[in-house]
Amino acid sequence: SSATAPIRATLFPGDGIGPEIAESVKQVFRTAEVPIEWEEHYVGDQIDPRTQSFLTWESLESVRKNGVGLKGPMATPIGKGHRSLNLTLRKELNLYANVRPCYSLPGYKTRYDNVNLITIRENTEGEYSGLEHQVVRGVVESLKIITRQASLRVAEYAFHYAKTHGRERVSAIHKANIMQKTDGLFLKCCHEVAEKYPEITYEEVVIDNCCMMLVKNPALFDVLVMPNLYGDIISDLCAGLIGGLGLTPSCNIGEGGIALAEAVHGSAPDIAGKNLANPTALLLSAVTMLRHLNLHDKADRIQNAILSTISEGKYRTADLGGSSTTTDFTKAICDHL
């Protein structure tokens, strides 16, 4: 029956530690009997003329067809004129919202307890327009672009997310006291969407104040929605509160319901191939992919196994102060399943 037919999902293991942590995901998914069949794609070693990028046309088509994918860290080849592969993926697949749940991991102590936030970042425009030029020698400008369409789209996603995930509040983060037109338009769109969700509390918070409040008391926030660059900054700040990018999942949402989950940490070439990498961010990202597919039972089971393993503390990788290998840590998670 179609209920038991495997779901095809694209997997970009990525570079550096990517293949090792992707192996961890595959093993955990096998053990949990997740009905997913991976289509693996690697970044090419030369520009694909059909994508004008190191990402192959086949790999993009695979995500488009499957509608879901998981991505490890990709190191953008160094050299002039090579756009970041992350940005290329966002652009090519029209991944308009980046969702990063950020919650304290039980048993893993940082300065903060009970962090439980969702940052939702507009992922296609703003300061990332790529429009820059030199006006005269020594004077350069960048264009920040805000559109009504993209702002409404991400605001709609944020409120829908809040509603369907039992969240109570959406805070729109901005600097409209300075950028009255651009951030002002973003706020106007958030406000419009907020009117359609009377059950969700809506507030507007200036980004500098937001950062101060986040480090003083992150429990003040619930769901945060914001333009591209603020999302880049605040999602990393929030990751820092709970231990860093090695622990935080991320999922990109595209037009037509595409979901590309990704670990947002780097490819850590210094420890690549040494069985030392922490697969947690990629595993938790894979869990967000399962939730997107409404496979909540599997998602819960896997998430609990990951959190219990970290919480018990017997098996932890070096970045969390332990001495486990990637494979030992993965095995411990599988034993919890």
Added chain:
Amino acid sequence: SSATAPIRATLFPGDGIGPEIAESVKQVFRTAEVPIEWEEHYVGDQIDPRTQSFLTWESLESVRKNGVGLKGPMATPIGKGHRSLNLTLRKELNLYANVRPCYSLPGYKTRYDNVNLITIRENTEGEYSGLEHQVVRGVVESLKIITRQASLRVAEYAFHYAKTHGRERVSAIHKANIMQKTDGLFLKCCHEVAEKYPEITYEEVVIDNCCMMLVKNPALFDVLVMPNLYGDIISDLCAGLIGGLGLTPSCNIGEGGIALAEAVHGSAPDIAGKNLANPTALLLSAVTMLRHLNLHDKADRIQNAILSTISEGKYRTADLGGSSTTTDFTKAICDHL
């Protein structure tokens, strides 16, 4: 003799709690026998045609003539087309660098110990250009302007500050991986200046990563220099680490050696006139003004008296969990002098 002639300094008590905390500074300075004579100026209640702002021409002339000033919080009159008074001051007086020392106050516990950072913010351009427009309906843009002249000037200030204050490292904060031309120019200027200061370590840190590192371990940083908006964000984040804007001094440096110290917190109209305000940020800002005047003995004595009073904990205002009035707290500081 000229050594004993009083130094004239401009004082903007400001709005809301401004007059009360300014009174506190005046009292502490009197008790410490600081040879300063204040020229008090208030924000006008109508636009001064010579400044096109609520700031009077006389008040700006006073700062220009004296070269030093202290400013309390100013509430910008609400209504369309009134530019922030803070921004007007920065513009009119060409206050190109905003310096915010941020250090843990002994005895006042937050999640962080031993924070000891200086953020130096370019204060005149970047995202604060005010250049914005609607391209077509639903599409707006803001211009971020970076110039070689302003970048070199603030970089020079940062390295000079580091050298003369016994600091070891300057980190330039940027997002040049995305804004290659604007933030790239900023970095290029910092790099050029760094070459002239071989004794100071220079590094470049991407803003998202910087925010994550700041919340994980602020001791990784020393002096940070950055474009306008990043400075706005990071200086508030840093203030949050040590307890908030009520505790952090700020000083604006202008062309020709002007220094305008200011409390960067709000005017707190809810507690204005109730003798409840915490004058610490304005007092510590006044201390930075004394240092600018090379009155280091007075500066040290006053700073120690403030820090001892907070550290002992017997007299603290409500925002720090105490129940002292502004005048009691001020008296306690004077008793320490």
